[in-house]
Amino acid sequence: MTPEQLARLNIDRDLSAAGWIVQNLSDMNISEGRSVAVREFPLKTGLADYTLYVNEKMIGIVEAKPEGHTLTGVEIQSAKYADGLEPGIPHYSIPLPFAYEWTGLVTRFTNSLNPHPRSRDVFTFHRPDELLQSFRNTYNPRIAVTVDMIATGTDVKPLKCLIFMRNIKSWSYFEQMKGRGSRGIDSDSLKSVTPDAACKTRFVIVDAVGLCKQDKNHSKPLDRQPTVSLERVLKEVSKGVVHPDLASTLGAKISRLAGNRSEGWHKDVEKQIDGRPVSHVISTLFDSVDADKNRELAASKFSVTPDQVTDTQLDEIEAEQVRTALLPFHNPQLREILLRPEHQVIDKFTRDQLLTSSFDPEAKKRAETLVTSFRQFIEDNKDEIEAISILYSRPYAAGLRCSQIKDLARRLSIKPFHVDESQPQTLLKLWQAFGAVHPDKVDTNGKHCKHIVDLVALVRHAIDPDSPLRPVGMTVEERFTEWLSDQQSSGGEFTDEQMQWLVAIKDHIASSVMIEQDDFEYAPFNQFGGIGRAYELFGTSLKAEMSLAS
Structure with missing residues (x-):
């Protein structure tokens, strides 16, 4: 066993002993348990040896080194990974709050939520509950920066200022984003993160692009990310991303896919979704972003009429429905079947027969x-x-x-x-x-x-x-061939260099209709020596050569 294999075996053992379910990236299923450790997870800043999920949200990373390797300075690399999360992946904070450096003999731990974070020795990995408790009881950051995901699934109650720096065309999407600022919070909770605030009575919108004055539409296409591949969408889902656009896009792509797949493919999919037909999961995905259905669910849950449902309640229900709809796709076997190419029989021996030929x-x-x-x-x-x-x-x-x-x-x-x-x-x-x-x-x-x-x-x-x-090029080519034949018939001969020039003149006329002396100052003629070399080769007959194909 190599040192790398031994180190991997030991770190898997230590993580498992601390209550983490260890998975490979290709087989990751963050719904398998409350706490999951994923090997070799790609980040913007590189490949993290392990990333740690608690309740389907990323909370930390592990940087592993061979036994005997000094950990001095490794926390700098860990910090780089902790700050390299791709947008959309659910997380507790950015940078990720917890980072480990591990050699098998020594384990060091950094809590970035501390006012002055530093790497320190610990006996082994913390249990997931310990990390979660530490996160909840630690100083909260004052500024949250996000893109798109502020629309749903984000609940930062102390938020008092929204800054818009790009246009948003959907009216409902804009309303959802504004709803982030309307979150209520009691005075004690607000003071715990903003000591100088008495209470939250309002929030401010800073409109840097005239967003509030621009017209917006009221609907979105089902496939909201048509240029993104199914593989990329499923990879985002496997990482725990929860977003209405993701659910709608996935539903549209699977709907198209299902129409072109065999009965065997449908049966394989059904086995992974508890025997339900593919149409059921497609409908669930679309229903999760249906505003009318979500409003009815919110009215039932909060015991109000549909007209009394608030944006906050509607967003909460939508986030729950989207999360539930995406849950089956955490299963790596289902993802593999969806991405599996269908085998196609190609007959290379039977000759095709034309049945009919006509013009429309x-x-x-x-x-x-x-x-x-x-x-x-x-x-x-x-x-x-x-x-x-x-x-x-x-x-x-x-x-x-x-x-x-x-x-x-x-x-x-x-x-x-x-x-x-x-x-x-x-x-x-x-x-x-x-x-x-x-x-x-x-x-x-x-x-x-x-x-x-x-x-x-x-x-x-x-x-x-x-x-x-x-085409002009064909006409020029034929005239050039006829002209060369006439020249040879009358005893004319050309050197290789002259032929190079003649072919270049012919090609220029084919693309530009005519050629003038000024053209000899540009490519490719300037590479051959320009107008001076042309006169040396052809003398006073240059003008005749220039009009050979006109």
Whole structure:
């Protein structure tokens, strides 16, 4: 057995003897007992050897070192971990109030709630009840900083000031946050944390962003975190996070998942939730954030009418319902089944058979409408937009500049064209529309459109429907090939360096329609030697080479 394995065995033994249930991170279930120690827990500041949970809330960390290792200075590392908790994980305070440093022979303990915390020797780990009692009887911090979680599940009764520094779009969410300040507290309890306060009669809202004057909506989508993966959501639940957004999001994701899973998957899930159908836990998650149902539960619990239920009572019921709804997902076996990929049979041998092939009449009608609109736009603006005027008067785009093409693209950003000068793929919709209307005139389906100058080909085809619609790059490539063939037929030869220049000129014309001498001062030509080297290689024929594909 290695020293590390022996140390792990000993620390597990000491934690178990003190009443802690020791678990691996992958199998963590903080609902298994009142006090749980989780191995190798990831924090913002690194990997803590152990984190300690009491009543599903994190209360401390353990930093383990090999036997014989000095603990001098280790408390600095422990303090870093204690202050590195991710947002949303339930906890008693930040930094975590208790930290241990352990070697097997020596155990040191830091209580950060003391006015002057320091690391001191202890015989062994405290029992969970001792830590909890110590937390409740120790000086309470005066300032609590939180994000989002202040909406529900937070009960800081002495709170007298709320500061809003970002917008909140949901009216109910805003009301829940304001409800944190309305918590009542008796005078003696208030004085225990605020000695100079007589009683709490009001609270103050500091609105730094004009929040109170902004319009808000009254509802939220079911999947409130659509960009967050199911794995991430389940990981947050396993850590004990309790939040209405989490419950609603989890319900929406499992609902979608259940619709695509086999009967065997449903049976496996049901075994982990006491034989109940998957739809039951989904309904429980959604019901936990249903304001109307929670109001009825609050009215029953507090013996009042639904109209008399206070925000404080409603928040209390919602927190209870969300916690209960999320409880089954503390089970690591259930989480594993939910994340387990379904096996899919792929037949690599049977040849597919095409049953039918046809074009959607409605799609063709939409394509015809778009082509007609585009041609009308070209006709209406032939005297207003330079690029269109040039293409009307000079079919081969002589004198047309890339800046003029980009200006045309900006004019076509409107509905129904939606062209974006920075994204050539936005031409694909127009290209495919022409292909649907005149398939015999379109050489490609538009996938070869690599530059915004391919808009030139679309305009040419709109002006002259009998001309083929081809990407500018393909046209330039063909002309370049023909030009090289003519040069070789007449005895012309090019060195490797000259060919490098010619190919670069061709590529530049394909992306910019034309090339000028000033372009030789930029990449890639400046890397080849610039305009000076171009004249050395081609002499007075440089202008002819520059127009080889125009």
